[in-house]
Amino acid sequence: MSKKVFFCRLSQESNSFNPDFADFSSFQIISNGVDVLSEDGKAGITVNGIYKTLNDKGYELIPDVFMQADSGAPIKNQVINYFVDETLSKLKTISDLDAVCISMHGATLSDVSDDVCGDILELIRNQVGEKVVISVSFDLHANVTEKTLKNADYVSGYQTYPHLDLYEVGVRAAQRIIDHFENGKAFVARAEIPVIAPAHAYTTSTGELKKLMDKAKAYKDSGKILDYSIFQAQPWIDAKQIFATVIITGYDKQTVLDITNELAIDEFNLRKNLQGSPLISINEVIKKALKNKTGKPVVLCDSADSPNAGANGDSATVLEYLLPYQDKLKCALAVVDKSAVDKAYELGVGNVGDFVLGGSIAKNLSKPVTVKNATVKVLSDGDFYAYGPQERGQLKKNGKSALIAVGKIYIHISYAAKTIGDKGFFRSVGVEPELMDLVCVKACTSFRAGYEPISSEICNAQTTGAAGTDLTLLPFEKRPKPLFPFEEISLSDIKQAKIYR
Numbered sequence: 425m426s427k428k429v430f431f432c433r434l435s436q437e438s439n440s441f442n443p444d445f446a447d448f449s450s451f452q453i454i455s456n457g458v459d460v461l462s463e464d465g466k467a468g469i470t471v472n473g474i475y476k477t478l479n480d481k482g483y484e485l486i487p488d489v490f491m492q493a494d495s496g497a498p499i500k501n502q503v504i505n506y507f508v509d510e511t512l513s514k515l516k517t518i519s520d521l522d523a524v525c526i527s528m529h530g531a532t533l534s535d536v537s538d539d540v541c542g543d544i545l546e547l548i549r550n551q552v553g554e555k556v557v558i559s560v561s562f563d564l565h566a567n568v569t570e571k572t573l574k575n576a577d578y579v580s581g582y583q584t585y586p587h588l589d590l591y592e593v594g595v596r597a598a599q600r601i602i603d604h605f606e607n608g609k610a611f612v613a614r615a616e617i618p619v620i621a622p623a624h625a626y627t628t629s630t631g632e633l634k635k636l637m638d639k640a641k642a643y644k645d646s647g648k649i650l651d652y653s654i655f656q657a658q659p660w661i662d663a664k665q666i667f668a669t670v671i672i673t674g675y676d677k678q679t680v681l682d683i684t685n686e687l688a689i690d691e692f693n694l695r696k697n698l699q700g701s702p703l704i705s706i707n708e709v710i711k712k713a714l715k716n717k718t719g720k721p722v723v724l725c726d727s728a729d730s731p732n733a734g735a736n737g738d739s740a741t742v743l744e745y746l747l748p749y750q751d752k753l754k755c756a757l758a759v760v761d762k763s764a765v766d767k768a769y770e771l772g773v774g775n776v777g778d779f780v781l782g783g784s785i786a787k788n789l790s791k792p793v794t795v796k797n798a799t800v801k802v803l804s805d806g807d808f809y810a811y812g813p814q815e816r817g818q819l820k821k822n823g824k825s826a827l828i829a830v831g832k833i834y835i836h837i838s839y840a841a842k843t844i845g846d847k848g849f850f851r852s853v854g855v856e857p858e859l860m861d862l863v864c865v866k867a868c869t870s871f872r873a874g875y876e877p878i879s880s881e882i883c884n885a886q887t888t889g890a891a892g893t894d895l896t897l898l899p900f901e902k903r904p905k906p907l908f909p910f911e912e913i914s915l916s917d918i919k920q921a922k923i924y925r
């Protein structure tokens with residue numbers, strides 16, 4: 425008899441230092457998941473990986489509510505309650521359910537909880553009982569708590585950063601369910617390492633973290649384990665529990681425990697490396713752009729104000745530094761600022777005005793900058809299709825937008841720009857990033873997959889914001905102690921491998 429699997433999705437990455445709250449308007453909500461499958465089928469998203477893998481096996485799939493939002497502020501609890509009510513009431517109507525497969529981000533906060541995913545998994549577990557298999561897929565930046573492992577049977581996280589395995593993580597989450605029914609329950613061990621690191625500072629494409637991922641993959645390829653996830657928690661979570669975690673799945677209990685502990689020590693040893701090299705001052709990046717003769721732009725990465733890391737994108741700090749070079753450097757940058765957009769619309773294309781940009785949302789994190797005699801070049805609804813590779817072909821929305829220019833500086837202003845790290849972002853208002861001398865990108869690491877081939881150099885700049893790169897400067901209040909890089913830690917601070925179910 426074919427197995428019955430319920431599947432759903434709730435995805436948002438929350439930033440504690442964003443002073444806003446995300447409400448229903450931040451979310452794309454699809455009450456019947458089938459729509460998402462047909463619409464985004466080609467974009468390779470996680471739910472498609474889940475669907476295809478289980479459908480190919482002849483499993484009966486019951487999709488329910490899909491809710492996703494871009495990274496941002498913690499979520500209003502009424503939004504979480506809506507997801508929970510929809511999910512639990514649907515689950516109640518299904519008889520003889522075999523499994524639940526959930527696609528989540530895993531670093532989700534609300535105004536009442538620092539562990540939204542753990543809470544939801546607990547509620548679902550209580551509803552379906554102990555026998556139903558629960559498999560969850562997460563982002564690599566998930567903060568995977570013990571509560572999650574007490575309630576979910578299987579946890580799968582992205583293995584790449586930049587994230588290029590959105591589809592594959594769905595396949596893995598689904599495969600755990602198939603393996604479970606074909607070969608029996610596997611052991612899942614989790615170890616906890618009190619380390620957080622700024623997301624701009626590492627990648628799985630090169631360097632030490634790649635070596636660690638490769639080592640884990642070699643264990644999987646050798647057949648010793650079924651699967652591995654090494655989570656670097658999104659670091660802008662001010663919660664009592666935040667850590668890196670290693671999660672290993674396999675059929676040999678001792679091997680699973682041993683490899684989990686071994687990789688946890690490797691992660692511990694990487695703690696300094698993961699913090700990245702020193703940041704470059706904005707002036708230093710400008711000097712590099714002035715000297716650069718490669719014909720490709722220098723990219724100034726303002727990751728501290730990255731909306732993909734939950735910041736607002738409303739800082740004009742880099743603009744302030746660039747203004748004196750407006751006749752020398754062709755620059756592109758973006759500032760989220762509603763009233764500036766409204767002013768551009770009032771003026772109309774071709775007209776000139778003074779604009780005050782920046783500090784419009786997170787007023788404590790950056791200050792306004794005045795731009796005199798800027799010309800309105802383009803007015804736009806803000807929609808564009810991502811070039812990717814990460815989200816290639818997906819429709820992105822910046823809200824009402826405009827392009828204004830002062831000298832050779834092109835400033836994208838919008839109500840709510842999100843995917844600033846995609847090449848299609850500037851292209852959507854007629855600015856070709858490849859032809860600029862300096863492009864300011866508000867993103868952490870995923871943008872590199874698109875930008876590296878078209879730029880001469882990517883510089884992680886010293887900027888401030890809700891996704892600030894120097895974590896020790898941010899106003900953490902609840903974080904655990906010790907936690908690296910705030911305190912030095914020792915091997916005995918690792919919470920050793922444990923099997924929770």
Ligand SMILES: [Zn+2]
Nearest residue numbers: 563564565587
């Ligand atoms: Zn991520």
